[in-house]
Amino acid sequence: VKNKRLFLLTFGLFLAIALLSYGILIKQFIETGFIGSVICLSCIGIF
Amino acid sequence: MFRWLYNKYVRFSVLVSAFFAGNNHFSTSIYQGGGKRLFFPGLNCYSCPLARFSCPLGTFQNFIGIKAFPFYVLGFFGLIGITLGRFVCGWICPFGFFQELLYKLRTFKIRVPEKYSYSKYLVLFIFAMIIPFLTAEPWFCNLCPAGGIEAGIPMVMFDSFIRSLVGGFFYIKIAIVGIFLSSSILIKRPFCRFGCPLGAIYGIFNKFTFFGIRVNENKCIKCYACQDVCPMDIEIFKVPDSVDCIRCGLCIKACPTGALSFKYGLYSSLENSSNNVNYTIL
Numbered sequence: 001v002k003n004k005r006l007f008l009l010t011f012g013l014f015l016a017i018a019l020l021s022y023g024i025l026i027k028q029f030i031e032t033g034f035i036g037s038v039i040c041l042s043c044i045g046i047f
Numbered sequence: 048m049f050r051w052l053y054n055k056y057v058r059f060s061v062l063v064s065a066f067f068a069g070n071n072h073f074s075t076s077i078y079q080g081g082g083k084r085l086f087f088p089g090l091n092c093y094s095c096p097l098a099r100f101s102c103p104l105g106t107f108q109n110f111i112g113i114k115a116f117p118f119y120v121l122g123f124f125g126l127i128g129i130t131l132g133r134f135v136c137g138w139i140c141p142f143g144f145f146q147e148l149l150y151k152l153r154t155f156k157i158r159v160p161e162k163y164s165y166s167k168y169l170v171l172f173i174f175a176m177i178i179p180f181l182t183a184e185p186w187f188c189n190l191c192p193a194g195g196i197e198a199g200i201p202m203v204m205f206d207s208f209i210r211s212l213v214g215g216f217f218y219i220k221i222a223i224v225g226i227f228l229s230s231s232i233l234i235k236r237p238f239c240r241f242g243c244p245l246g247a248i249y250g251i252f253n254k255f256t257f258f259g260i261r262v263n264e265n266k267c268i269k270c271y272a273c274q275d276v277c278p279m280d281i282e283i284f285k286v287p288d289s290v291d292c293i294r295c296g297l298c299i300k301a302c303p304t305g306a307l308s309f310k311y312g313l314y315s316s317l318e319n320s321s322n323n324v325n326y327t328i329l
Contacts, residue, residue, distance in 0.1 A: 005313050008255050009129060016125025023119020029084040030106050 070097035089140030092194035108185035128252030137293030142193035171244035250290030266306035273298035287316035
């Protein structure tokens with residue numbers, strides 16, 4: 001059971017870091033142009 | 048292990064610090080800088096005039112809406128989930144803490160069975176995945192009570208231009224905020240348990256995360272003291288890796304026999320050792 005957990009956690013951690021790194025590499029960030037972000041007015045019911 | 052975490056003042060200090068770190072309370076303008084490329088681990092409406100960081104759930108919906116695979120945000124969910132599980136909900140999220148404070152008001156209380164807590168997965172799939180995919184709109188953000196209280200209401204109150212733009216949907220959002228806040232007085236953390244899609248995502252990792260609660264079955268006398276103090280109303284001695292456990296540690300402090308402890312690493316959540324059994328029932 002411990003080995004299975006170790007495998008799951010190691011593989012999961014590796015996958016998470018890979019996804020995060022690739023996301024940063026392709027600059028997958030939200031836009032912050034108009035009032036902070038592109039979807040900012042959803043908080044006051046305008047969309 | 049982690050005995051210093053059991054102190055409620057430590058948790059209170061971390062929650063207050065996270066609230067001030069995530070939002071710039073001393074600014075009069077809306078922050079649009081590079082900080083919004085980073086995520087706040089909890090719900091933190093990035094449309095909030097004060098927000099320093101992005102909301103991971105809002106960003107997730109944004110990329111689903113534009114039909115792009117959300118690499119960055121999924122990696123972030125994985126990293127936080129594997130290392131901490133739902134620790135973020137108990138130690139960082141200001142909206143969760145606000146509900147916890149409201150529940151301290153003295154009145155009659157309602158206990159809702161844990162089985163209904165799976166409703167948050169419906170909210171996740173319908174409002175944060177399917178509808179944003181079909182409409183290209185972040186529909187959970189449109190309904191999010193945390194965004195309403197942190198961003199919507201302050202913006203409408205303090206900015207006359209924004210006030211002039213308010214649509215009819217805003218009042219639906221205010222009603223949702225009102226429902227969750229008023230029910231927080233009667234029910235333990237109702238939004239976190241039944242409606243939060245971010246908690247639903249982190250909760251999946253609770254089953255195998257590094258950080259969790261460990262139960263010594265030999266010491267447990269099933270007195271339910273842990274459930275009574277639990278802000279998520281979990282029977283932690285039965286399900287220490289419950290999807291709802293926010294790792295606040297209140298149960299550890301309340302346990303009269305010392306059967307509960309924090310664990311970090313590959314330890315199992317259930318311990319059967321009969322060593323050092325020493326009951327102190329008050």
